[in-house]
Amino acid sequence: MRRLLRTITALLVLALVFVVARGDLFRTTVAVTTSLPTVPICTASQFQAKWVDGTAGAGTAYAWITFTNIQETCSMPTWIDLVMGTDSNSVANSFARVTDLTEMTKPDGGPITESPAGITLGHQQSASLAISFSNRSGCAAATAVTASWLRGGMEPQKLQIPATYLVLQCNGPSAFVSPVFR
Numbered sequence: 001m002r003r004l005l006r007t008i009t010a011l012l013v014l015a016l017v018f019v020v021a022r023g024d025l026f027r028t029t030v031a032v033t034t035s036l037p038t039v040p041i042c043t044a045s046q047f048q049a050k051w052v053d054g055t056a057g058a059g060t061a062y063a064w065i066t067f068t069n070i071q072e073t074c075s076m077p078t079w080i081d082l083v084m085g086t087d088s089n090s091v092a093n094s095f096a097r098v099t100d101l102t103e104m105t106k107p108d109g110g111p112i113t114e115s116p117a118g119i120t121l122g123h124q125q126s127a128s129l130a131i132s133f134s135n136r137s138g139c140a141a142a143t144a145v146t147a148s149w150l151r152g153g154m155e156p157q158k159l160q161i162p163a164t165y166l167v168l169q170c171n172g173p174s175a176f177v178s179p180v181f182r
Contacts, residue, residue, distance in 0.1 A: 039120050041151040042067075042074035044159040049147065052107060052128075053164050060174075061135040064107050065147065065161055066128045067180075069121040076119045076127055077149050078179045084133075084142040084168050088158050093142070093168055095131060095177040104130040104178045114179040127182050133175035135167050142166040 047067045054062035067076065084093035098104055101112050112130060119127045131145075145166060148158045169175055 039073055039075045041149075042069065042076050042121065042157070043151060044147075044157040046071040046074055047159060049159055049161040051145075051161055051163050054107070054130075056135050056165075059134060059136055060132055061165065061167070062104070062130065062132050063164070063166075064128045064130050065145070066126050067121075067147075068126040069123060071123065073120060073122045076121060076180050078114060078116055078118050079149075080129055080177070080180060081148045082129075082131065082175075082177050083146045083148070084163075084166055084175065086144055086146055086160060088146045088148045088156075093175075095133070095175040098130075098132070098176040098178050101178065103176070104132060106130070106181060112178050112181045115181070119180050119182055127180050129180050130178040131176065133167060134169060135165070140168045142168050 046069055048070055050066045050068070052064040052066055054064060056062070065082075079097060081088075082095040083090050084095075087093070101114065104112055106112055106128070121127055142163055143166075144160045145163050146158055146160050148156050151157050
């Protein structure tokens with residue numbers, strides 16, 4: 001009986017050593033989850049916007065609008081809505097999204113590519129969009145363009161940018177905007 005008891009004790013000690021060696025006895029399970037930090041959508045107050053003159057010819061003018069982030073990191077949506085003048089609800093003076101990106105270029109002449117996820121801008125970083133519009137004579141001039149975009153479930157963001165030579169669309173829609181690019 002003593003021998004049986006020693007054998008059982010030895011087996012239990014051996015099992016305990018095995019369990020401790022593997023760490024099963026004192027193992028604690030910790031679940032670690034990681035998520036990427038979310039970058040908030042930019043507000044209009046985070047930007048300094050600047051009209052950059054382009055070229056003109058054959059009844060069409062080209063220009064760019066550059067947005068510089070003057071605050072904390074934020075994300076610009078892929079598309080910004082533009083309206084000639086200050087009435088951001090105007091349909092007649094809205095810029096349409098360009099369907100063929102090869103019709104517009106960056107200021108350096110490079111191609112514009114669409115970034116479906118938008119563009120993240122840190123402090124003092126810039127992004128732009130290209131515009132084309134009619135420069136026909138006889139149409140009224142606009143002194144500003146209004147950029148607008150949605151910010152989550154909040155009110156739309158609106159930013160007025162002084163325009164150098166923007167001409168209102170007096171003969172039908174002929175103004176186009178590119179997606180935001182860097």
